Amino acid sequence: MIINSDYDRFSLTSNINVKASDKFNFGLNLFARRSTANGVRTQEGSGGLTPGVVASAFKFEPDQGIYKPDGTYTTARLNDPHDNPYAVAKELENESISDRFQANVFGEYSILDELKFRTSFGATTNNRRAGAYSPTTLTEGRNVGGWGTIDGQKSTLFLNENYLTYNKSFSETNNLTAMVGYSYQTSSNESWGAEAQNFLSDAFSFWNLGGSSLWQPPYSGLTEWQISSYYGRVNYSLSDKYTLTLNARYDGSSNFSEGNKWAFFPSGAVAWNMK
16 A cells, blocks of 8 residues: 555475374474565654654645655655655665474374374474665655664574373273373574664665664674473273373473472362263
């Protein structure tokens, strides 16, 4: 609806399941996506001498053209001298690119008819880069000799789960299910960015922040955590009427305080089907 605003997305999905034998099967699931967006400033509350496109359209005098006789963009006369909406939509740059990749692989083996072992590995990574630039053709950029910023984020998640499942029926109405396993999960989140003003030229947009003469302090950050867990569950059903469930977890987390990285979490439940 507004010129210079667009969004493109490309994605790929693959699901593979293989029954290698009567006892063993495995699978692989893949997902990949790239998204590219070019946005324009639309919020009426943006303020300043270069407001959003919608706010500028409301305030701008309808008897003015887009360009002055010298070829530069016109600005408002009756209100604050803000830029016309066409200039805001055409000249401001606001681009973001994000990538997502996700992979999961699993394998399941029947040790006995009642006993199965399953292992799975999963990884997810997200990458995003955003850049914005206000050139000297707009009042906002002209007052500071051009303004540009660029930032990026990267997140990575890894998960591994391994567990044994035992399922035994003693009669048509009595059933025992037991499970014991181990899982490990780790996460990493990175971020960085920079901002600059007063460029020799608008030609390089936000891709040449080193060509400016006024920089804001760059920033960067890293957050990491890990979780390791041992867990088990027993579920016993008697006569399709009574059910007993016992759960236990022994979790370790890097977020816990030093000397208290591990904790035990038990729980249980009893159910009675009154019908």
